[in-house]
Amino acid sequence: MNGVSESESTNIDFEIPEMITNALKKAEKDKNGSAELYAPEVSDVDFLSELKQFVQYFRKIEGYTQLEGQLVALLNDHLFIENADVFKKHAGSMVQSHFDEDSIPLELYKKLPKTLNSLDAAYFQLKKLYEEINAMKEIGTMSVVLTFDSGEKRNIESMAIVEVGQPKFKAEYDFVKKAYEELHKKENKQNLENKVNAGIRLYQKIKDACFTIYGDAGQAMGDIFTTKIALKNAKGDTLHTYKPITIRTRGGFKVNFSSGYLLSFKGNDSYSSFRTDGSSATSIKADNKDKMTHALGALCHVYFRGIHDLQPGISAGLSVEDDADLGFYLGLSALFTESNRLVFTAGVSMTKIDKLNTANLSDANNGIRTFLSEDNTNINYDKVYRPAFFVGVTFNLSKQGSTKN
Numbered sequence: 001m002n003g004v005s006e007s008e009s010t011n012i013d014f015e016i017p018e019m020i021t022n023a024l025k026k027a028e029k030d031k032n033g034s035a036e037l038y039a040p041e042v043s044d045v046d047f048l049s050e051l052k053q054f055v056q057y058f059r060k061i062e063g064y065t066q067l068e069g070q071l072v073a074l075l076n077d078h079l080f081i082e083n084a085d086v087f088k089k090h091a092g093s094m095v096q097s098h099f100d101e102d103s104i105p106l107e108l109y110k111k112l113p114k115t116l117n118s119l120d121a122a123y124f125q126l127k128k129l130y131e132e133i134n135a136m137k138e139i140g141t142m143s144v145v146l147t148f149d150s151g152e153k154r155n156i157e158s159m160a161i162v163e164v165g166q167p168k169f170k171a172e173y174d175f176v177k178k179a180y181e182e183l184h185k186k187e188n189k190q191n192l193e194n195k196v197n198a199g200i201r202l203y204q205k206i207k208d209a210c211f212t213i214y215g216d217a218g219q220a221m222g223d224i225f226t227t228k229i230a231l232k233n234a235k236g237d238t239l240h241t242y243k244p245i246t247i248r249t250r251g252g253f254k255v256n257f258s259s260g261y262l263l264s265f266k267g268n269d270s271y272s273s274f275r276t277d278g279s280s281a282t283s284i285k286a287d288n289k290d291k292m293t294h295a296l297g298a299l300c301h302v303y304f305r306g307i308h309d310l311q312p313g314i315s316a317g318l319s320v321e322d323d324a325d326l327g328f329y330l331g332l333s334a335l336f337t338e339s340n341r342l343v344f345t346a347g348v349s350m351t352k353i354d355k356l357n358t359a360n361l362s363d364a365n366n367g368i369r370t371f372l373s374e375d376n377t378n379i380n381y382d383k384v385y386r387p388a389f390f391v392g393v394t395f396n397l398s399k400q401g402s403t404k405n
Contacts, residue, residue: 012182012192014062016055017175024052047129047169050122054176057119061183063098064112065192068199070094071206081211091206105207108200112193116183123180126173134167224248248307256301258343260394262319262329264293266386268354271379273371282377283370284361293327293351295319299394301333301343311335315345325383327351329390341396349390354381 027048071091081087095103099111167173182188229242267290273282296319303313313335319327331347357380361369371377 012065012188014058014065016059017171019171020051020055020175023048023172024055027052043129043133044168047126047133047172050125050129051169051172051176054119054122054126054179057115057122058179060098060115061112061119061192064115064196064199066199067095067098068195068202071199071202075206084209084211087211088207091203095203103203105200105204108203109197112196119180119183123176126176130167130169130173133169250305250307252305254303254305256303256313256335256343256396257298258301258341258394258396259298260296260343260392262295262297262317262327262349262390262392262394264295264327264349264351264388264390265291266349266351266353266388267291267293269356269381270354271356273377273379280374281370282374283368284379285368293321293349293353293388295321295327295351297327297329297392297394299329299333299343299345299392301335303333303335309336315343315347319351321351325352329392331390331392343392343394343396345390345392345394347390349388350385351388352383353386355384355386356380357382 027045071094074087074091074094092103095108099108102108102111183192225247226244227247228244230238231240232238270287270289271284272287273284275282297317298319299315299317301313301315303311305311311334313333315329315331315333317329319329321327328350329345329347330349331345333343333345336342336344358369359380360372360376360378362372363369
């Protein structure tokens, strides 16, 4: 989820003093029948019971404020959401743990005002009980007689004697009062609402998100298409990179070019002259015939793009021989390996070869020809195109893949 950051924290101290937790534990122990010889007064029991309620509401409010930070941490721990349903269920469990098993966003917004009202009611009840417990109690009366220098005595009306000492539950009440006042400070109350609502909104965003990112489309120009995935924060900084994803393109006709070695199974004629013993005529005979023509050439391949490494196609091309003569080729090809870089081709070639010129020669007799005139005994060849079977091994040097970042 792009651009997620935690909102401003509150200035409220949610730590419960140890003496409060100890007092509540002791009260619970006494309630369940402690072996200690201690029987608290009814008003004391009511105060501790109400104090327990107040602390529970206080902790609930603290939990509401923690939701956003926990969800942000959850998102940061899962840079790549593999299973959106499991992730959302985990986030929902966090919400339910703080909001009394409720995860309906509309109801979540009502929780803070309701809990604050309950906390206020507990506070005012504690205040009332605290005042009742520590109200001055009359434990007796006394009479005072004043004697003056003149010997006159004057009786003072009876005076009430009250119990004076350290107020009971003073530390507990001081904590409750301070917590109540902190929660109701204008700036703290606003920050509290913002913090809680930010957590609920983030949960809504997670709940409604599909966790699928669509980037700009990239055109697959080659046989393979590679996309590089990187997660970035709101500032554009790269947080994590993943292995490139390679997709083999398919469908439609593709034109490719390759170059390499072409071999035609037809070669040049080759003859040598000789004279037989006792003969004045010069004759010629065929030497070991060159049966192959070697060339370097380029082929154009047309094929239907598929997902397999081996793809058939039709090819045509040209070659340049040593004497700069052009050769022409047409055949069927098998394009191998990723990006169809290696190509095997077989078909028909039309290349120029040296063909014997028989203008100054007699007809062949058992493969031997004789010059018609001893004045012209040159062996002449004509350059002519002849069809032949050929095979080729070529390599595609062009960049076949396209990349999208």
